[in-house]
Amino acid sequence: MSSPALPSLAASSAEPSGARRCPALFISAPGSGHGKTTVTAAIARLHREQGRRVRVFKTGPDFLDPTVLERASGHPVYQLDLWLAGAAHCRALVQQAAQEADLILIEGVMGLYDGAPCSADLAALLGMPVLLVINAAGVAQSMGALAHGLASYRARPGLSFAGVLANGVGSERHAQMLQQGMDSAHMPLLACIPRQAQFSLPERHLGLVPAAEVADLDLRLSALAAQLQETPLAQLPEVLSFDAMPPPADAGRLLAGRSIAIARDAAFSFIYQANLDWLQAQGAHLRFFSPLSDAAVPDADAVYLPGGYPELHLQALQDNRAMQAALRAHFEAGKHIYAECGGMLYLLNSLTDKHGQTAEMCGLLPGTAEMQTRLQGLGYQSFSLPEAGQEALRCHTFHYSRSSIALTPAATGQRLFDTSAGEAVYRLRGLCASYLHAYFASAPRTAAQLFGGVLPS
Structure with a gap:
């Protein structure tokens, strides 16, 4: 299924002294079940196949999504949780990754504004543009209203939006109707993923099935990546500046020799x-x-x-x-x-x-x-x-x-x-x-x- 032709996401920004510039994107949704992990893994695999070093993070305390994201990116995946770890620790993890990565992706948790703190808080803290993943089943032009509502609800400094990815699109005509409802100037429809079983990931009672148990996972990830190949998501997103990492504080070695x-x-x-x-x-x-x-x-x-x-x-x-x-x-x-x-x-x-x-x-x-x-x-x-x-x-x-x-x-x-x-x-x-x-x-x-x-x- 073809996706609308849209301009590149790439942008430039001033770079403070000692900082490193790295493209970055935050992937969120209206709620759980819209396909955040699938899309994040697809983008990671797409850019990895293009030879880029991709570092991925998962918002919240999740153990299972990171196994899929690690397989997609080829690098360990860390959790970013503002309550468990604190803002300074989360920022430091991302800053450290930015020193070596060509692209940073962060998958949100639940819906964009669900929880306290929520995914929107983390995206705003890091200054990352948000890609909204929306399950398009049963929705047409109204998806534009949903995206507009997410963008304008409780707006906060530092929170910006890159656009929308429609997941589970039924046909070319369905994609056209979705495009008709979008405000392309402020919230473009960047890509559409068809409603096909091969583009879904198996689940279990605690969440996704771990990557090691999905025999054809690499085939699924490559198929997903191919769906995004001709979309703006195949290009690097907005380039952000990340401060250089300060030397680690000496907090003692509480387990030395053990x-x-x-x-x-x-x-x-x-x-x-x-x-x-x-x-x-x-x-x-x-x-x-x-x-x-x-x-x-x-x-x-x-x-x-x-x-x-x-x-x-x-x-x-x-x-x-x-x-x-x-x-x-x-x-x-x-x-x-x-x-x-x-x-x-x-x-x-x-x-x-x-x-x-x-x-x-x-x-x-x-x-x-x-x-x-x-x-x-x-x-x-x-x-x-x-x-x-x-x-x-x-x-x-x-x-x-x-x-x-x-x-x-x-x-x-x-x-x-x-x-x-x-x-x-x-x-x-x-x-x-x-x-x-x-x-x-x-x-x-x-x-x-x-x-x-x-x-x-």
Whole structure:
């Protein structure tokens, strides 16, 4: 399907001394389900195939979209979350990427104005023009009104718009009707993606299926990129100035000399790249292992069991008795274990999937868990540990399981937006486990304490 011929998005701007110029684009939508990840991945793959270095970020605490965006761009994808990480940290991550990238793309979260802070806040903070992705199913000329409303609603300094991409367009005539409703001078229709199954990405209860599980993902991404080849999105967007990175502050090395074994495989993959960077910056030596296939835990001072999909691998996790024994030995030796969400489920006595199949897990936490058909926990929370000086570690929770654990919680997550009870944080000797996914840089002393770091007095 052809797209309307429109002028280039490229623009120039003054460059402060010491800054680097880099094209950048923020991809948002009226809400979830419009195809932000699909479009962001398509643009990333298109420019990567043109030989450019593309760096992509994902707004919010999402673990799954970044796996697709990483495959599309060929580079690690970092989350940008104004509450979890703070404005300065988010800006620094983008500035660092701008020093080496030919193009920066940021995918928003939910709708442009959903949440507090929202995608519009991040786009305005960074001064990036917004590409609106709108699902065109059942819409014709009215799409122009929708785009106009998004552009004018609660306008704020620094927020600008590059145009619209119509997703799921049914025909050439449909594309013409969409174009008729657009204000081409202020909100141009930049591209149309046809309504075809090959241009969609498979989903699961927590979001998109991880990239590693989609056998034909590269074919889909290349097909999507080809759809944008003859549109203005094939050209570099507006060039922005990004300040040079200041030298890193010396915050001490709270994990100097400590080794951390990190579970990473198809069952345990919900890991923020920024958390790995932070652990290494604090002096930790990282070693990775697979609870699905390895027989032993690497020799380490601490173990990190991140979230993931243990419920999809019950038989393999149950059958790997050697790994369960190795984790019990690590625990009995008085060493630290930090487990998040799916990692915590793996430490229970048993886990039952949504089909009623039950498998034995490690038995380090006295309890059981069962997968539910409806969401059981969602939202931002924080918690603190007394020995870390009550510093609050910022976290996010998103899970479909319900657990019953015979321990008194050592702490409870404090919710950001309401007063209902937060997630329980369990501690048993050197073990700390919760449904919460933590962003380590938000509270360095607390994060270091989870792995047995020695805190300065």
